Amino acid sequence: MRDTDTPAPQTIHLGDYAPVPVTVTHVDLSFRLDPLATRVHARLTCERRGPGEMVLDGEGLKALRVTLDGAEISPVIDGDRMTIADAPDAFLLETEVEIAPERNLALSGLYMSNGMYCTQCEAEGFRRITWMLDRPDVMATYDVEIDADLPVLLSNGDLVGDMTEGHAKWHDPWPKPTYLFALVAGHLVPTTHSFTTIEDRAVELNVWVRPGDEGRTAYALDALERSMAWDEKVYGRAYDLSVFNIVAVDDFNMGAMENKGLNIFNSRCVLASPETATDSDYANIERIVAHEYFHNWTGNRITCRDWFQLCLKEGLTVFRDQQFMADARSAAVQRIGDVLTLRARQFREDAGPLAHPVRPESFVEINNFYTATIYEKGAEVIGMLRRIVGSDGYAKGCALYFEQHDGDAATIEDWLACFEEACDVDLTQFKLWYTQAGTPRIGVTEHFASGVWRLELTQDVPPTPGQPEKAPMAIPLAFGALDDGGAEVLETRVHVLGTATEVLEFEMDARPVLSMLRGFSAPVILDHDQSDADRLVLLAHDTDPFARWEAGRALAKDRLMRAVSEGRYFDAAWLDALAALATDGAADPAFRALALALPSEDDLAGSLHAAGVVPDPDAIYAIRRRAQLAIAERLGPDLDALREAMRVPGAYDPSAEDAGKRAFDATLLRLRTMTDGGTAARAAYDAADNMTDRMAAFTCLLEAGDETVAGRFEADWKDDRLVMDKWFMAQIAHAAPRDAVGTAERLTTHPDYDAGNPNRFRAVVGGLSAGNPAGFHTPDGRGYGFVADRLIELDRANPQTAARMSTAFETWRRWDADRQDLMRAALERMRDGATSRDLIEMTTRMLGD
Numbered sequence: 001m002r003d004t005d006t007p008a009p010q011t012i013h014l015g016d017y018a019p020v021p022v023t024v025t026h027v028d029l030s031f032r033l034d035p036l037a038t039r040v041h042a043r044l045t046c047e048r049r050g051p052g053e054m055v056l057d058g059e060g061l062k063a064l065r066v067t068l069d070g071a072e073i074s075p076v077i078d079g080d081r082m083t084i085a086d087a088p089d090a091f092l093l094e095t096e097v098e099i100a101p102e103r104n105l106a107l108s109g110l111y112m113s114n115g116m117y118c119t120q121c122e123a124e125g126f127r128r129i130t131w132m133l134d135r136p137d138v139m140a141t142y143d144v145e146i147d148a149d150l151p152v153l154l155s156n157g158d159l160v161g162d163m164t165e166g167h168a169k170w171h172d173p174w175p176k177p178t179y180l181f182a183l184v185a186g187h188l189v190p191t192t193h194s195f196t197t198i199e200d201r202a203v204e205l206n207v208w209v210r211p212g213d214e215g216r217t218a219y220a221l222d223a224l225e226r227s228m229a230w231d232e233k234v235y236g237r238a239y240d241l242s243v244f245n246i247v248a249v250d251d252f253n254m255g256a257m258e259n260k261g262l263n264i265f266n267s268r269c270v271l272a273s274p275e276t277a278t279d280s281d282y283a284n285i286e287r288i289v290a291h292e293y294f295h296n297w298t299g300n301r302i303t304c305r306d307w308f309q310l311c312l313k314e315g316l317t318v319f320r321d322q323q324f325m326a327d328a329r330s331a332a333v334q335r336i337g338d339v340l341t342l343r344a345r346q347f348r349e350d351a352g353p354l355a356h357p358v359r360p361e362s363f364v365e366i367n368n369f370y371t372a373t374i375y376e377k378g379a380e381v382i383g384m385l386r387r388i389v390g391s392d393g394y395a396k397g398c399a400l401y402f403e404q405h406d407g408d409a410a411t412i413e414d415w416l417a418c419f420e421e422a423c424d425v426d427l428t429q430f431k432l433w434y435t436q437a438g439t440p441r442i443g444v445t446e447h448f449a450s451g452v453w454r455l456e457l458t459q460d461v462p463p464t465p466g467q468p469e470k471a472p473m474a475i476p477l478a479f480g481a482l483d484d485g486g487a488e489v490l491e492t493r494v495h496v497l498g499t500a501t502e503v504l505e506f507e508m509d510a511r512p513v514l515s516m517l518r519g520f521s522a523p524v525i526l527d528h529d530q531s532d533a534d535r536l537v538l539l540a541h542d543t544d545p546f547a548r549w550e551a552g553r554a555l556a557k558d559r560l561m562r563a564v565s566e567g568r569y570f571d572a573a574w575l576d577a578l579a580a581l582a583t584d585g586a587a588d589p590a591f592r593a594l595a596l597a598l599p600s601e602d603d604l605a606g607s608l609h610a611a612g613v614v615p616d617p618d619a620i621y622a623i624r625r626r627a628q629l630a631i632a633e634r635l636g637p638d639l640d641a642l643r644e645a646m647r648v649p650g651a652y653d654p655s656a657e658d659a660g661k662r663a664f665d666a667t668l669l670r671l672r673t674m675t676d677g678g679t680a681a682r683a684a685y686d687a688a689d690n691m692t693d694r695m696a697a698f699t700c701l702l703e704a705g706d707e708t709v710a711g712r713f714e715a716d717w718k719d720d721r722l723v724m725d726k727w728f729m730a731q732i733a734h735a736a737p738r739d740a741v742g743t744a745e746r747l748t749t750h751p752d753y754d755a756g757n758p759n760r761f762r763a764v765v766g767g768l769s770a771g772n773p774a775g776f777h778t779p780d781g782r783g784y785g786f787v788a789d790r791l792i793e794l795d796r797a798n799p800q801t802a803a804r805m806s807t808a809f810e811t812w813r814r815w816d817a818d819r820q821d822l823m824r825a826a827l828e829r830m831r832d833g834a835t836s837r838d839l840i841e842m843t844t845r846m847l848g849d
């Protein structure tokens with residue numbers, strides 16, 4: 001039970017924002033590092049900005065001494081707040097505290113990972129290091145001195161003097177909020193490159209890793225250099241310090257963190273070698289390196305006034321990393337991948353009890369709002385803005401934003417005002433994208449008569465928690481049309497739907513085939529009852545690659561949903577179309593892989609639920625398998641020849657082109673395994689000379705029930721943490737549903753299972769809750785029990801990761817009454833067993849009471 005003495009968590013409201021009465025302009029820190037007794041001495045240069053008390057944040061600090069202008073004082077310390085009542089106009093506040101990094105299992109603040117010291121301060125970790133105004137609108141320059149018996153001592157900014165063994169001093173000239181502070185100390189080795197900026201500044205680039213991992217840094221460095229050049233070319237933004245450091249850390253709650261001049265990465269998101277990383281790992285590393293680098297301007301130079309503005313930096317930076325990836329790889333494949341992610345994570349979130357606007361209005365724990373809505377939908381909002389004002393308008397608006405707000409802690413209003421001014425548009429209605437939650441549904445009805453083609457468009461934004469009524473939004477719909485032979489008769493145009501119902505008319509010789517929502521021009525759900533014949537035309541001929549893929553997806557989804565709810569089978573026309581695509585040698589293999597992939601189990605469950613059908617996880621699992629078998633049988637003799645054509649000669653290269661071939665080959669191998677019981681996969685496993693091919697074969701063999709492959713894999717890779725994460729996860733995610741919980745339980749007793757490492761925890765617990773839906777949702781509720789128990793346990797040490805992974809239960813209202821009861825009970829148990837604000841808020845919101 002929850003301790004009844006702990007005060008109920010406070011809700012913070014956007015409307016209550018007020019600037020600080022006393023600010024800090026410079027921070028001088030000195031650290032004497034020790035695992036159990038680190039001394040932190042802080043000297044804060046403070047200035048009064050208005051009337052009121054100075055209230056500093058501190059959490060779990062052992063306060064040793066506080067002085068104001070050199071005189072010892074005894075301020076009121078009430079829990080996590082220290083109040084300085086009568087602060088003068090300008091003064092120096094000094095504090096000394098003691099902290100124990102080794103006992104910091106929350107991985108927030110200063111902690112230890114594999115013998116090295118590191119920090120994670122976003123959002124509110126700095127207060128676990130020392131007393132400070134721990135909020136983003138307080139921006140200060142920093143001087144940091146570190147003493148420790150370790151060879152490498154890093155912090156933000158530029159090194160002052162030398163890094164002698166045991167001592168280093170860093171100066172960061174760029175004013176920054178606390179959340180961008182970082183410190184790293186340990187036995188680390190660098191891989192170094194140099195980069196000269198467009199402004200002719202020489203920059204040293206380092207990727208720091210534990211000895212032994214040096215062979216896995218090349219790709220991240222390469223991605224970093226390309227990101228730097230891209231941001232100069234596309235956004236006119238250059239780097240602004242003499243050094244840019246990246247550090248790989250094994251125990252990390254998230255992907256990576258954009259600390260000024262000292263990015264810290266989860267090792268999974270930075271280390272790669274052909275033998276240990278898959279093509280998706282490489283792509284992920286490229287994207288995250290770019291993302292964190294791009295934050296230097298969108299996040300660091302211009303930061304957020306308060307945490308409600310989180311999407312100001314995150315949505316924009318995701319949009320920028322998506323643009324970068326589209327330029328670096330195939331734009332079409334990138335866009336389809338981005339939409340898949342958005343639908344898998346954000347649409348699911350938007351349809352459930354955790355739905356919230358891109359700019360939320362209140363929160364209890366800000367760490368719970370690093371969500372798909374803030375990040376992915378936030379990026380879509382930027383994309384829509386760009387579509388509405390055009391690429392030139394977008395460039396002008398961005399230029400004005402950088403010019404006007406450099407050095408500011410800004411708001412969404414500031415951002416939008418730049419576009420209103422630069423592009424002379426009124427964005428009042430567009431701003432609803434930031435304030436209204438929920439995925440809009442767009443209805444499309446077509447009529448053709450006497451040479452006039454009529455499109456009737458409707459929009460409806462569903463109610464979400466706290467927002468029963470919605471106003472019509474400004475929704476950019478890109479569309480075009482083909483004739484029934486597949487020739488384009490209407491080129492792409494954008495209509496901004498701004499009211500509940502609108503009618504568009506075109507003069508046409510014959511009824512055309514509508515290609516709606518090209519490029520996925522808005523994050524909406526389309527209700528368009530399009531015929532199979534039309535969809536087949538689009539799948540074969542659409543000039544817009546996204547729309548082409550989407551037509552195939554609609555055909556597949558329609559069939560799978562009907563197979564589940566009406567017991568229908570798969571028709572020859574559909575299978576023929578898939579076979580035509582698969583064997584179309586002119587089509588990009590990566591695109592063919594995407595076109596042959598079926599909608600996920602979660603996607604189908606969500607869509608069935610939205611259509612008023614109670615989804616059955618077992619039926620969904622079975623139907624997908626049956627569809628795969630039908631496709632495999634249809635491709636039959638072509639499969640081996642197609643695989644042969646995907647063979648990549650020569651040494652492994654993570655390029656998009658080779659990766660596309662490997663992805664399609666993996667798709668084909670999975671189909672082959674449906675009909676040969678694993679013979680081809682066994683050969684592929686033995687022949688694999690890179691982790692991409694090896695994992696593809698490994699997961700096929702697990703699905704085929706191969707009893708020995710897990711042991712062989714383990715024998716080969718037991719000493720490699722990142723590869724073993726894959727091993728843990730794959731065995732659970734690719735187990736038969738009835739075996740999934742048992743496998744997960746068994747793996748938690750494996751000597752290498754370590755709940756304290758978020759990657760390992762995610763591999764096992766997420767391997768079940770996200771990786772094996774039918775296994776998680778077995779009717780006996782064992783999956784729910786297993787996940788709830790692990791989360792309650794983890795919550796005591798690491799609330800952030802526990803709370804984040806609790807979203808496995810956000811779909812609970814989707815299922816049948818028995819499963820709903822079981823999931824609700826698990827949620828209640830977690831709520832009552834939770835000790836953190838994080839998990840209490842999440843479970844309470846999910847329960848909806």
Ligand code: ARG
Binds near residue numbers: 123254367
């Ligand atoms: N700002 C980091 C990034 O997007 C992520 C930080 C996540 N922080 C958190 N408390 N969940 O790159």
Ligand code: ZN
Binds near residue numbers: 314
């Ligand atoms: Zn970010």
